[in-house]
Amino acid sequence: MIEAGADSYDKRSEDEIIEYYTSQKGTEMIWSKEETLPREEIERIQLERLQETVSRVYEKVAPYRKKMDEAGVKPEDIRTLADLSKLPFVTKQDMRDNYPFGLFAVGKDELVRIHASSGTTGKPTVVGYTQGDLKTWTECVSRIACMGGATGKDVAQICFGYGMFTGALGLHYGLENIGAAIVPSSTGNSQKQIMYMQDFETSLLVATPSYALRLAEVAKEMGVEPERDLKVRIALVGSELLTDAMREEMHKFWGKDILITSNYGMSELMGPGVSGECLEHCGMHINEDYFIPEIIDPKTGEVLPVGEQGELVITCIKKEGLPLIRYRTKDITRLFYEKCKCGRTFCRMENLSGRSDDMLKIRGVNVFPSQIEEVILSVEELGPHYEIILEREGFLDKLTIRVELAHVTDSFAVLEKITAEVKNKLKIMLGLDAKVLLVSPNTLQRFEGKAKRVKDLRSK
């Protein structure tokens, strides 16, 4: 039996790791052998861990036991992976209702770390880690870092906000574990960030896509051309959607050769490290020995067939502190199980198309902000910064898009052409009528963390 677990990296000596690096083609390496296990073996590990987790949670987490009892399911009813669908969901609301530690499966004294979500509305959601959980987390992030092209030789500048947010520390420990040199520069003070990049020869950047763009802008303002003067070769981006259009925009600022890979996670599940994109750019591999993914219809809660798009639901099967079962992520994606060219057998989730909470209903049309972004970024004369404003006029929704010009022009004809192009594309591709306001370059708000580009003023 192959022992798949958080401690697998402990067993590897430094020589073995170096051998591993050199044996891989290019820069990509596979961190753990678990990532290439045959499907039957993955499923065997999943079932074993699922059964163990469900029994433990049933015994130790009173609110979840109550849910299971209400649903008439006992731990022994979980005989196959398909039985997972018998279990009740956990939502963000459950976490709030049991604030702060009600859903934890261990006592506070076993915790070694506590993080919390930003909690923009109401109480934050609190997550906790045992020693074992931190090991698991480090293992998972090490894998996704390697998937994304990182190596032990990289100088990794982490431009995520350190603090209660899990993003920065998650990437920090994972990248450190693979041997990269960490520059924990956090967010803010962008000019100093550029100075570090120059002086420390930063080769790997961790940031949200929007902050990565902002940093490139600041560099240019300082007379530093990212492509020419900096050594950043990889951007590991996360915590925000990375659409293809945004990826292209990042290439415009950081150069065509920079490798951009996205990764996915959320604090409730662990933080970053749930899944990551490999160099094949064909979706993000889920660490399936730690997480079981399902796709459900967000309205009915029914599990959808493989390949269909729906809400991602994740079950943590090797968490000690906070083992959430069937957690509704609200993220919309689909799953692919075909073996990837990179050699990994872990299933892939498509890069997110949006969050079910982010979905806007505008005059009856369902649309994700990312779809509007795609339209904006497809117009060459426009920059990557925009704002979506929704208002109500009488009984009608009014959509206004403010978008920055990439460059000033002296031609009215060009401005009219741009406005018309955006309006036409919104109409044809999304069926939306919008007012398009062009604004001067560098005037819209910039974001260091998750960008907030939608202003929905309809309920006020």
Next chain:
Amino acid sequence: MFAKQLTVFIENRTGRLAEVLGVLRENNVNILSLSLADTTEFGLLRLIVDNAAAGKEKLTEKGFSSLLSDVSIIKIPHKVGSLQELLKIIDKNGVNIEYMYGLSVKCDDAFIVLKASDGKKVDEILTANGVGTITCEELAQI
């Protein structure tokens, strides 16, 4: 001969134009002529100034994005029909005029700022027809 025109994109809100003009004033950039084309949402402020490069630099420092572009400043006699005569020459050569605005200077001649779809060709046409053009610096001396 081309002159540098400084263009600023301005969103239509109160005081925005005054802010731009304030930056130029503080830095002693003298405006020789301007044209403001606008819609309800935004305007394009096109300026002929005595030092366009300095104007752009100072505006950038203050967070205004601007553009320097080549335009022709054409000297024509201050009399009825002279502008039409000029346009006839340009039209005959099949060049499209994008925009044009006048420039008032205390002298016997009139000046027209002109931007065409093919600026280089216009410049050749003007030279071939003996029509004079001047730079911003020369203009500032008048």
